[in-house]
Amino acid sequence: MDREIYKQKATIIKAMAHPSRLMMVDALAAGELCVCDLQRLVGADMSTVSKHLSVMKNAGIVTDRKEGLKVFYRLRVPCVMRFFECIDAVLLEQHTSYARMLGE
């Protein structure tokens, strides 16, 4: 059934649909980071950050690797970065029509 596929796809997209998670993906585009780095980045409780990461891990967006005390996360499917280009296009379009509206 098609329904099930759309549900799976929605789960993946939903896993990115949060400001802190987007921020983390953006940072991870440059390479591996430990949870402690990501916590500093988003400035939330460690448990909150950890839960955000597990959402993305379950969705298949990131993987992790333990090294000593630290756990390093990295993007599993780098193409998610191409999302951002399109999102920027949407934001730009919003901005453009807003400017157009003001000009009328």
Add this chain to the structure above:
Amino acid sequence: MDREIYKQKATIIKAMAHPSRLMMVDALAAGELCVCDLQRLVGADMSTVSKHLSVMKNAGIVTDRKEGLKVFYRLRVPCVMRFFECIDAVLLEQHTSYARMLGE
């Protein structure tokens, strides 16, 4: 502040993060459709479909146009379709590692 930008981006992504909405975007990729078409497609209450569309409209993903009794929606930023390619890559990767796991 960066925070605000990430929040805006999350709003756009969140607007696609629902099975019915994904299904509609997919259908709209082929061209304009009226709310009645989209209702048949997703098979939910008309009011539900209308609200989903307004979420996407507010996010800047679709626009609408009234013609007689019908309201036609279309994608405003076609690049959202490129999302799907990447989502497919994530699903494929999930599938691949699952197969790998079974093989071990």
Add this chain to the structure above:
DNA sequence: TTATTACTTGGTTAAAATACCAAGTAACAA
């Protein structure tokens, strides 16, 4: 005018997501 169609909006209820604190685990250090 009244009726019908195609939508949207308001209201309500149920389900899901999010944040923090507290407690638990795993690796290393003393």
Add this chain to the structure above:
DNA sequence: TTGTTACTTGGTATTTTAACCAAGTAATAA
């Protein structure tokens, strides 16, 4: 062993989403 660091997981309160029904609006038809 005991302590510390770096995380994860459980619990709970709050907020956000989502679905349907009912009522409202705009365009057309009779």
